[in-house]
Amino acid sequence: MAAPIQKRLAAEAIGTFGFFFLGFSGVAVATEIPDSIPSLGIAAGFGFGLALMITAFGHVSGGHYNPAVTLGLALGGKHPMKEVAPYWAAQIVGGLIAAYTVRHVYTGSGTVSGSDLAGALINHPGGATSQTGALVIEVIATALFLLVISSVATDTGAPWNGVMAPWLIGLFVFVGANVVGPASGGSFNPARSLAPALAAGDFSDLWIYLVGPLVGGAIGGLVFKSLRSDAA
Numbered sequence: 001m002a003a004p005i006q007k008r009l010a011a012e013a014i015g016t017f018g019f020f021f022l023g024f025s026g027v028a029v030a031t032e033i034p035d036s037i038p039s040l041g042i043a044a045g046f047g048f049g050l051a052l053m054i055t056a057f058g059h060v061s062g063g064h065y066n067p068a069v070t071l072g073l074a075l076g077g078k079h080p081m082k083e084v085a086p087y088w089a090a091q092i093v094g095g096l097i098a099a100y101t102v103r104h105v106y107t108g109s110g111t112v113s114g115s116d117l118a119g120a121l122i123n124h125p126g127g128a129t130s131q132t133g134a135l136v137i138e139v140i141a142t143a144l145f146l147l148v149i150s151s152v153a154t155d156t157g158a159p160w161n162g163v164m165a166p167w168l169i170g171l172f173v174f175v176g177a178n179v180v181g182p183a184s185g186g187s188f189n190p191a192r193s194l195a196p197a198l199a200a201g202d203f204s205d206l207w208i209y210l211v212g213p214l215v216g217g218a219i220g221g222l223v224f225k226s227l228r229s230d231a232a
Contacts, residue, residue, distance in 0.1 A: 007060060008061040020192060021101060023045045028121075031106075031117055039181075042177070050065065067091055067217075068146070069146065070084050076225040095194065127183060131208055134208050137180050139216040145220065147220050153169070156230045190209060192209075194210065
């Protein structure tokens, strides 16, 4: 039996906060203490932070912590469509609290200003990647992310479905952040990009990280729905 909606929304807000706090903390420490944490460590903060928070609350709310995941699962028939907006709200609230907490905790006595750290938390295309290129990467990566999530968390016909889900989902974020993150910004999550953008008031590239993951999540959810092994 599903938990009451109030408990599920609280779990989504707290889980999103924990996921983002761990990921954002890696960015903050790398910014405040140069050479302390490599990019691999930042990716681990996001990937394994997500895995741990799914372990904590996945059995309560589903452990989405990502508007693109909620949308993709709803379109795939594995989450009530009427609960998409409330889940989004809970995820954004949790993300905002994490962004503000990290911004203030890590700049209280360090040498990095709040504005410097706020800027470091914001997603932008990297290197010579264009906005269009970053958008396409975010769409593809998030669609692949939904295929993995749909298999390991919702498809009872998959042999790896169930207890391995938190770690395989976190592993995707870890791998994605390492291999495409330097080019696209590695968001795969509208709330992950929206929260620090709101905290800093910088919306310059935000549209990429709202449109790309939501489109990718929808594609991934619909594709898996058509291919799932436990379909009637």
